[in-house]
Amino acid sequence: MAKKVYLAGPEVFLPNAREMLDRKAALAREAGLIPLSPGDLEIPPTNSKRERAAAISAVDEKMMFEADAIIANLTPFRGIAADTGTSFELGFMCALDKPVFAYTNVARDxxxxxxxxxxxxxxxxxxxxxxxxxxxxxxxxxxIDNLMLHAGIERRGGSVVIGNAAADALYTDLTAFKECLAIAAERLREG
Amino acid sequence: MAKKVYLAGPEVFLPNAREMLDRKAALAREAGLIPLSPGDLEIPPTNSKRERAAAISAVDEKMMFEADAIIANLTPFRGIAADTGTSFELGFMCALDKPVFAYTNVARDxxxxxxxxxxxxxxxxxxxxxxxxxxxxxxxxxxIDNLMLHAGIERRGGSVVIGNAAADALYTDLTAFKECLAIAAERLREG
Known part of the structure; x- marks a missing residue:
């Protein structure tokens, strides 16, 4: 049976969030995996901002429990480090002892x-x-980032792929994602 | 029996790291808890930087598995968001379904x-x-930060304490930590 992979990353914040999530999901399907993308864009209306935040958190955590693995986009986001939400999700999946994979589009460590x-x-x-x-x-x-993230992945036998995207394609260049996806798909087939 | 609490945060990077970790640990003991502090400062010599990173990751994850709860210092670190290592650790403890508490020393959301x-x-x-x-x-x-962190805490019944430290005491002011610790100690006694 095809394995489910949670596609964590800051893509939900992009102007073309839907397009990027769909492109990553399509590539995951081509690799024989079932993609689960953060649910930020598909939350029904709520009565308050706080309720909306809680609803997104609940949906995303539910997907992580369902997923067999995670591919985390750790490309630095609004600063010099990975998105904190993605960092949280990577820790979440490490604790659940699920296969973890990550990539960054910035080559400088x-x-x-x-x-x-x-x-x-x-x-x-x-x-x-x-x-x-x-x-x-x-x-x-x-x-590539704080040791808890990078070493946490490698200690579990996961892989970290280091890309080198152009500055204006930091969140849209899928070269490193594709490489990471190929590694993940192979490992998940073996496992 | 006294509950163990993992004290996550960027204190390990401070010039007075040992002193700050010790002050937080002493306060946790006064509150009737057993403190577990990130092991970055107590790692035996290794043969390479990568081995050292892996050893720290292993020690810190082991402490989290042993801990009954976490208090995470989410004060922004080198930028506008929480330390990614601390974010990872908070997600780790959320996935393990342990009580989670956090604080920040920056009042602006x-x-x-x-x-x-x-x-x-x-x-x-x-x-x-x-x-x-x-x-x-x-x-x-x-x-106070990405919704996965803040809403992830509140959805589990945890608390987020918001302090307002002076700029030159962002990582040394323990007012919000003490308040968060008191809440955690009471909840852990009840639980």
Missing amino acids: HTARIIDHFNGAVTPDAEGHLRDPDGLSIENFGL | HTARIIDHFNGAVTPDAEGHLRDPDGLSIENFGL
Whole structure:
């Protein structure tokens, strides 16, 4: 039976959200998987903003419980790190012990992006750990984001695919997604 | 028997990380709980950066499996949103169906912080949804961060405490943590 994969990522915020979710879903189906996309766009009317937020949360969590695996788009979103909602969802699926896969469309790693953010104004402390101008330490493990995300995936045998999209196609270039999808589809067939 | 609480947050990155983790742990013990703090500072030497990242991930996940609950510090970190590692951990504990609590030291909500980030250059689209200058939609639910985090906590009966720390005490002011801890301690006694 075809496996279900939850397609997490910030696509729901795009001007062409429906199109992008549909393109990713179509590619997942072509790979022999059943796509489950975040339900943000399909929530019936509610009586308040808070009720709407709760309804989306409930739908998305239900899909994650149903899904056999997750592919998380960890491309930095409005800043130097992954979308916090996607980070939450990746942790959620790791805790459920389901196969986890992720990709990013930014080739510069977590450390390099933080250094860029501070225009290079980072310095090693007495123990050699990089620190930002506020003295906060900078993770320097060669990972795409906070270690809980990247190492959490790799420790489970999942894969992290690193793409390198053009700046104006950061959320629409599907090259890394396709590569990640192919890996996920193969693993899920084996499993 | 005393309940164990995992104290998630970006404190591990502070110049005075040990001191802050110890202060939070001492307060948790005073509240009758057993604190479990992220193990980043207590990892034995490894052969590579990647091995070290994996070791920290393993220790922190083990603590979460052992913990009865989580208190997550969702104060924005290096940008307008919560630390991605903490977001991952909150999702992890939600999936394990353990009691979840969170706080932030920034009173301005998710929407207000995004608007600030773009210096007010956001506009409603045809359907009235706020969009940033790149056309990306802006969540506007009156929440402290992405809805998956905030609504995920409240849907489980957890609490989100909103503090308002001085800019130079964003990661050291423990007022909101203490309030959140008191709520968590009472709930965990009842439960």
